[in-house]
Amino acid sequence: MIEDIKKTLWATADKLRANMDAAEYKHIVLGLIFVKYISDTFQTRRDELVRRFGDAADDYFLPDANAALLAEELEDRDYYKEVNVFWVPEAARWESLRAQAKQADIGKRIDDALSLIETENPKLKGILDKRYARIQLPDGKLGELVDLVSKIGFGESGDTAKNHARDLLGQVYEYFLGQFASAEGKRGGQFYTPASIVKTLVAVLAPHHGQVYDPCCGSGGMFVQSEKNKY
DSSP, X not given: OHHHHHHHHHHHXXXXXXXXXXXXXXXXXXXXXXXXXXXXXXXHHHHHHHHXXXXXXXXXXXXXXXXXXXXXXXXXXXXXXXXXXXXXXXGGSHHHHHHTTTSTTHHHHXXXXXXXXHXXXXXXXXXXXXOGGGOOXXXXXXXXXXXXXXXXXXXXXXXXXXXXXXXXXXXXXXXHHHHXXXXXXXXXXXXXXXXXXXXXXXXXXXXXXXXXXXXXXXXXXXXXXXXXXXX
């Protein structure tokens, strides 16, 4: 199922890029996918809090909480930080961006959202690529791309929600990175190592103990495969 989703997403995304170079377009697509991921994981935590606030058997139970108090509690950053979920300001949440996807200045709105996210999360300072206001895409294509990325659902309830979201992010990210590498030809090898090569390298090195050092880790494929190789 996930393979079909990835292929469909890629086919549509590739069509939307028109004549833009793959080397440039990959930053646009992968950046949006990351924003969708952190927004979905934020919303998943928020939904969990709503449930727990109303559960009399839960430590988070808020007796006699009215709508105003509930809304205030849901905006408390500590609830999100304690489970390592990035705080996403309301104006930067995915549904807000999606609602504005058809606006002519959607590129600037995305850049502004990224700036807000960086301001609220020091770990991301200077990391998010704010280039959306100046990209050269035909009118309406960026909005269509936002709608496309909206189809990727990283949110899931339950104890496995975080792992599910991360696994899905990794799969989609790796797939798109590989497709962009193919589109770029020889240059693609500068930023992407195929999974088959990664598996072979890890199998040869057999890192069953100690630490793994990869100064050019990219999407972290070596680390993921090393972890899998332990079992």
